[in-house]
Amino acid sequence: MPELDAVHVGDRLPAEHVTLHQGDLVRYAGASGDFNPLHWDPAVAAQVSPTGGVIAHGMLAMGHVSRLVTAWAGGPEHLRELGAAFRAPAPVGATLELGGEVVAVDPEERTATLRVWATLPDGAGVVDPRRSRAVVALG
Amino acid sequence: MGHTYRSFTYEVSREKLREYARATGVHDPALEADASEVPLRSLTAPPTFAACFSVGVLDQIIADPELGAHWNLLHGSQAFRFARPVRGGDVLRCTPRITDLTSRASMERLTLVVEAVEADTGEPVVEADSTILFLTGAAQEDAAPEDPAQQGSTRQGPVQGGAA
Numbered sequence: 001m002p003e004l005d006a007v008h009v010g011d012r013l014p015a016e017h018v019t020l021h022q023g024d025l026v027r028y029a030g031a032s033g034d035f036n037p038l039h040w041d042p043a044v045a046a047q048v049s050p051t052g053g054v055i056a057h058g059m060l061a062m063g064h065v066s067r068l069v070t071a072w073a074g075g076p077e078h079l080r081e082l083g084a085a086f087r088a089p090a091p092v093g094a095t096l097e098l099g100g101e102v103v104a105v106d107p108e109e110r111t112a113t114l115r116v117w118a119t120l121p122d123g124a125g126v127v128d129p130r131r132s133r134a135v136v137a138l139g
Numbered sequence: 140m141g142h143t144y145r146s147f148t149y150e151v152s153r154e155k156l157r158e159y160a161r162a163t164g165v166h167d168p169a170l171e172a173d174a175s176e177v178p179l180r181s182l183t184a185p186p187t188f189a190a191c192f193s194v195g196v197l198d199q200i201i202a203d204p205e206l207g208a209h210w211n212l213l214h215g216s217q218a219f220r221f222a223r224p225v226r227g228g229d230v231l232r233c234t235p236r237i238t239d240l241t242s243r244a245s246m247e248r249l250t251l252v253v254e255a256v257e258a259d260t261g262e263p264v265v266e267a268d269s270t271i272l273f274l275t276g277a278a279q280e281d282a283a284p285e286d287p288a289q290q291g292s293t294r295q296g297p298v299q300g301g302a303a
Contacts, residue, residue, distance in 0.1 A: 060163065
């Protein structure tokens, strides 16, 4: 868990990239119980998807963001809150940049608030950086 | 609003934790270890594991005839507030309730909160907020730019699981 004195507004988590393949979406569907065919059936996706094709679960992108934040926090037990606003669709095969940045430190509560994101190469927020936040307990 | 749905019990199993961790790229040696080496109670769930007993409640909501909901929906946002992390062996009492239902021009926005507490003590564990946008008929195109990522379905009948 990061120490209060060592965390400053503007600190950035080491960015990561993850590519979401069809198999990853199928795996997430099974793990989470979310079998919406939008995430695995091209025929359904052709009718209802904004991209015309299969897109990733927003929760899958949020899960990867969660992984990044949890690693920085030192474990799930240090995560107080995690919130994601889903915006841009992530097509199958898309590579997401995962990131986070400290936007506030509360010395009384000993917490850091981070804005977090999962973005497409053009910057579009699958997990929207403007409205997605994590609150982490500090040491 | 404020309609509360029937509570259900969710048991956190080793295999489900492992499956969820792998699906989200989490490499936790404790979750990967054999059951003979690491006790179930020492396992900690990845934070978004809570989706398994919150986002997945949507099918219960959809099935509520009084609500008149349908599967043409978007998952707008998701938030988790943790009193403590979810752990292996937890038996959670989960209570879904609708806290807000707002009509807009082309959609209805529903806020669903699932409160998960320890089944035996009632101690809070995690609260999950889901914002779901139910699109109304032909207005689907209008709503898509707001949250195209979680475009739902106009297709045949209910699907299992959540919106996104």
